[in-house]
Amino acid sequence: MSAPLQPDPRIDQAAVTDESLIAAHEKLLGKQPDEKGHYRLLPLNVLFFLSALIMFGGTYLGRYAGYFDPRVYNENMKHGGGDGAPAVAVDPVVLGRKLFNNAACNTCHQATGLGVPGAIPPLVNSEWVNGSEERLIRIVLHGLQGPIKVAGTEYNSAMPAFGRVAGSGFNWTDEKVAAVLTYIRQEWGNKAGPITPEKVAEIRTKEADHKPWLAADLEKLP
Numbered sequence: 700m701s702a703p704l705q706p707d708p709r710i711d712q713a714a715v716t717d718e719s720l721i722a723a724h725e726k727l728l729g730k731q732p733d734e735k736g737h738y739r740l741l742p743l744n745v746l747f748f749l750s751a752l753i754m755f756g757g758t759y760l761g762r763y764a765g766y767f768d769p770r771v772y773n774e775n776m777k778h779g780g781g782d783g784a785p786a787v788a789v790d791p792v793v794l795g796r797k798l799f800n801n802a803a804c805n806t807c808h809q810a811t812g813l814g815v816p817g818a819i820p821p822l823v824n825s826e827w828v829n830g831s832e833e834r835l836i837r838i839v840l841h842g843l844q845g846p847i848k849v850a851g852t853e854y855n856s857a858m859p860a861f862g863r864v865a866g867s868g869f870n871w872t873d874e875k876v877a878a879v880l881t882y883i884r885q886e887w888g889n890k891a892g893p894i895t896p897e898k899v900a901e902i903r904t905k906e907a908d909h910k911p912w913l914a915a916d917l918e919k920l921p
């Protein structure tokens with residue numbers, strides 16, 4: 700059972716009148732800082748600084764970004780020899796090695812150039828790689844199929860077209876074809892001369908969209 704309710708002595712002691720309550724609240728409210736009055740969006744100098752930064756950034760991109768054209772950045776560019784010539788030359792061996800090993804030729808002929816016994820002919824010591832430019836360029840431009848003898852061994856399979864010709868899944872420029880051929884002609888102990896993009900262009904123009912070659916037809920060429 701709870702005790703009978705007693706009047707709380709604290710209520711009696713507190714001499715609270717309506718006036719004193721209102722006065723106390725007004726005092727409290729009056730001391731609140733007026734937040735809206737003190738609020739500033741941004742100090743003016745920061746605003747100036749940001750505007751200047753945006754102007755500088757915009758001008759910089761307009762001047763140097765090259766309209767964000769992917770061709771502007773050429774990772775294969777080599778700097779010239781300091782004779783005042785424009786520094787735009789690409790080292791074909793560097794480009795060729797990259798192309799060869801970038802899931803193109805290496806998937807079949809292997810990074811070693813040794814091919815796969817019984818299936819894919821080698822590029823090392825191959826008379827096709829080290830011999831006639833006319834034949835070699837046509838193989839990579841249009842592809843190759845049917846029986847072929849390489850370094851004394853017979854193969855009979857097919858290789859895809861890499862050039863800018865109909866039916867090519869690669870569409871490599873003449874520069875790329877020339878670079879990869881220049882690369883394989885000096886790698887793994889091969890010692891044949893470079894192939895120029897001009898020679899590739901000449902043959903591509905002449906043969907247009909020829910179908911994959913037969914070794915027997917290539918052997919009729921010089």
Ligand code: HEC
Pocket residue numbers: 799803804805806807808818819820821822825826827828835838839843844845846847849854855856857858859861879880883
């Ligand atoms: C899909 C596999 C495949 C790819 C990729 C491939 N080749 Fe071939 N390559 C072959 C086959 C198979 C032959 C033989 C074709 C035949 O039997 O008629 C051949 C033949 C050749 C030959 C003539 C024979 C020899 O061994 O010298 C050359 C040169 C050659 N390839 C170079 C290349 C180059 C350079 C690339 C990359 C640009 C490349 N191949 C990509 C499969 C491939």
